[in-house]
Amino acid sequence: MAGICPACGIAYQKWLDRQAQNQDQQPKQADDQSSSFTVAESVSLSQRIKALAFYVPENVEPLGFWGRVFLLGVFFIWGWSFILGGISWESIGGSFLHNVILPFHEFGHVLFSPFGRFMAILGGSLFQVLMPLGLMLAFLIKQRDAFGASIMLWWSGQSFIDISPYIADAPYRAIPLIRGMGEEAHDWGNLLTMTNSMDMAMPLARMSFGIGSLLMLMGCAWGAYVLYLQKGKLSH
Structure with a gap:
């Protein structure tokens, strides 16, 4: 079988x-x-x-908490002043924060210079938006400070807005540069010339402004939610 x-x-x-x-x-x-x-x-x-x-410590001191509430209100109003001002070099470039960002922008050129001329030019704008994001991670991981991290996200957004008039100015190279540099030192004028995409100056400027506006609002919303969670942990 x-x-x-x-x-x-x-x-x-x-x-x-x-x-x-x-x-x-x-x-x-x-x-x-x-x-x-x-x-x-x-x-x-x-x-x-x-x-x-969304880390919240077991006990939140009232003084520190209300100080953060006030600080968030300041950044929220400040952020809206940038957003409502639009892509304007006079309002953005004249801001106190532009002078704070400028040294990081210049350091970015040096930091990325080993990667060639294109990256050395782009490095200034690139580093000024990445640096606050690096600080955001430091606040989250090292300091366990979610509220501080939300403010760093806001700062990265403001850095994107800070770049937008520089991009829009690429075809004209009219923005005054530091140390009396001439038109040949205009970052975005050079970048868009090198990539043969000068016609993209305004769309890229609007994109940078839009990303910046979104990140600033996200930073404020994140900070507000963290404060909402902290309110339940206020020590008495």
Whole structure:
């Protein structure tokens, strides 16, 4: 009879079928386990990010809390003054914060100079928007200060806005540069010339302004929510 050993009479076919069934199930089980590990890691990572972004100490001092409330109000109003002012060199370039950003912009040129002329020119604008984001991570990870991190996100947004009139000025090179530099030192005039995309000056300026406005509002909303959470932990 098929599937039965003629010598000993054992039905070996059933054993073979069972082995094949077990082998089919093992890869499926391995895939299920791998999938569950991936989901668990994803959930764990999202939980860690959430814990950092909305960290609240067990006890919040009232004086410090109300000081942060006042500070958030200042940044919110200040942010709206930039947003409502639009892409205007007079209002943006004349801001106190522009003079604070300027040294970081100049350092960016030096920092990125080993990567070629294009990156050395772009490095000024690039570093001035990345530096506040680096500080944001430092506030989150090192200081466990979610509110401070939200203000750094606001600052990165303001840095994007700070760049926008510089980009818009690329075809004209009319903005006065530091240390009496001539038109040949205009970052975005050079960048858009090198990439043959001078016609993109205004769209890029609007994009930078839009990103900046969004980040500033996100920073204020984040800070407000952190303060809402901290209010429940006020010490008495």
